[in-house]
Amino acid sequence: MSRKILVLPGDGIGPEITAEAVRVLEALNKEGLNLEITTGLLGGCAVDATGEPYPAETRAKAEAADAVLLGAVGGPQWDTLPREQRPERGLLGIRKHLNLFANLRPAILYPELANASSLKPEVVSGLDILIVRELTGDIYFGQPRGVEERDTEWGRQKVGFNTMVYAESEIRRIAHVAFQAAQKRGKKLCSVDKMNVLECTQFWRDIFEEVAKDYPDVTLSHMLVDNAAMQLVRAPKQFDVMVTGNMFGDILSDEASMLTGSIGMLPSASLDENNKGLYEPSHGSAPDIAGKGIANPLATILSAAMLLRYTFGLEAEAVRIENAVRMVLAQGYRTADIYEEGTRKVGTREMGDAVLAAL
Ligand SMILES: NC(=O)c1ccc[n+]([C@@H]2O[C@H](COP(=O)([O-])OP(=O)(O)OC[C@H]3O[C@@H](n4cnc5c(N)ncnc54)[C@H](O)[C@@H]3O)[C@@H](O)[C@H]2O)c1
Ligand SMILES: CC(C)[C@H](C(=O)O)[C@@H](O)C(=O)O
Numbered sequence: 001m002s003r004k005i006l007v008l009p010g011d012g013i014g015p016e017i018t019a020e021a022v023r024v025l026e027a028l029n030k031e032g033l034n035l036e037i038t039t040g041l042l043g044g045c046a047v048d049a050t051g052e053p054y055p056a057e058t059r060a061k062a063e064a065a066d067a068v069l070l071g072a073v074g075g076p077q078w079d080t081l082p083r084e085q086r087p088e089r090g091l092l093g094i095r096k097h098l099n100l101f102a103n104l105r106p107a108i109l110y111p112e113l114a115n116a117s118s119l120k121p122e123v124v125s126g127l128d129i130l131i132v133r134e135l136t137g138d139i140y141f142g143q144p145r146g147v148e149e150r151d152t153e154w155g156r157q158k159v160g161f162n163t164m165v166y167a168e169s170e171i172r173r174i175a176h177v178a179f180q181a182a183q184k185r186g187k188k189l190c191s192v193d194k195m196n197v198l199e200c201t202q203f204w205r206d207i208f209e210e211v212a213k214d215y216p217d218v219t220l221s222h223m224l225v226d227n228a229a230m231q232l233v234r235a236p237k238q239f240d241v242m243v244t245g246n247m248f249g250d251i252l253s254d255e256a257s258m259l260t261g262s263i264g265m266l267p268s269a270s271l272d273e274n275n276k277g278l279y280e281p282s283h284g285s286a287p288d289i290a291g292k293g294i295a296n297p298l299a300t301i302l303s304a305a306m307l308l309r310y311t312f313g314l315e316a317e318a319v320r321i322e323n324a325v326r327m328v329l330a331q332g333y334r335t336a337d338i339y340e341e342g343t344r345k346v347g348t349r350e351m352g353d354a355v356l357a358a359l
């Protein structure tokens with residue numbers, strides 16, 4: 001049986017960075033992994049071609065695939081479209097459609113990038129955090145949402161609103177993913193919420209306390225999100241696995257990426273209950289550098305490693321890719337975002353070449 005991978009390059013730097021990850025997968029495929037790689041449209045490029053950010057053809061391809069590798073979607077040229085047609089809706093659409101509720105975002109500092117980190121080397125050296133972000137609930141999807149005219153305490157006027165909502169079953173299933181991840185790592189889980197203000201997240205905390213009884217070997221702690229944002233830059237190594245809702249996870253994972261040197265280093269896996277997954281760098285389409293051939297492809301290449309690990313159980317091949325990335329960093333190859341004096345500045349394609357050579 002072939003292993004079916006759907007590649008969705010998307011917009012901006014998406015096609016440039018996925019091309020390098022696909023070259024890595026194809027190189028390994030020559031050794032008989034039986035990967036069957038097809039491509040499709042998601043995001044702004046899909047809107048331009050079909051009028052929809054997540055067209056029916058892509059939905060069918062996504063259903064048929066075992067795993068999806070995504071570049072990134074979005075860009076200013078689509079920001080003024082009606083909301084339903086914006087590229088980001090395509091991304092939210094595929095996450096919801098495939099039930100990809102568990103988003104794993106590992107923030108690992110490679111020793112060679114200690115000086116590229118936003119923090120002092122002694123504060124970050126050896127950093128290895130896993131952020132588990134719930135991905136298909138929260139204020140991102142909650143109803144009601146919109147803009148409408150209402151009577152308010154300041155008179156009748158237009159009001160914008162979104163709703164933060166989590167069902168008990170949604171909290172339980174992400175809690176199990178997080179506790180099990182913690183069991184495999186340092187047996188320490190920090191759940192991040194805003195229970196001092198938001199009922200929804202008090203409920204989140206209460207459910208986590210209940211689920212904790214199933215995992216007596218894991219130490220559960222709780223932290224308010226504002227403090228967590230501060231602690232991440234003060235003393236990030238206090239964390240091992242962090243778990244939080246969709247919106248807080250979005251923000252904290254971008255913050256954590258800078259501890260690793262660049263957002264161009266942070267891969268991610270978005271999984272359903274059966275390890276069908278979508279794999280993508282945590283960053284966006286970077287319109288400011290798109291088409292210049294200078295984007296860092298390593299987050300996408302590392303996402304391809306996660307794809308082999310989580311969807312196909314190909315641990316040895318995943319480790320090979322990760323070791324190749326370590327090797328190119330040790331050899332001094334740097335894209336502009338992680339460049340420092342004394343290293344070799346390369347573009348997207350040359351970085352891909354270096355990873356292939358290291359493989
Ligand atoms: N998963 C996704 O598809 C995704 C994620 C985030 C943002 N977006 C979309 O991307 C567009 C741009 O968003 P943004 O500017 O806020 O965030 P962004 O992550 O695209 O860019 C933020 C900054 O990081 C830099 N950067 C990002 N990836 C890089 C890489 N691989 N190598 C080097 N530098 C990199 C960019 O040049 C920019 O300066 C928006 O339309 C947004 O909605 C998509
Ligand atoms: C583009 C956007 C919808 C997306 C999100 O907020 O989830 C992105 O920021 C991410 O982190 O994957």
Ligand SMILES: [Mg+2]
Nearest residue numbers: 250251254282
């Ligand atoms: Mg984000």
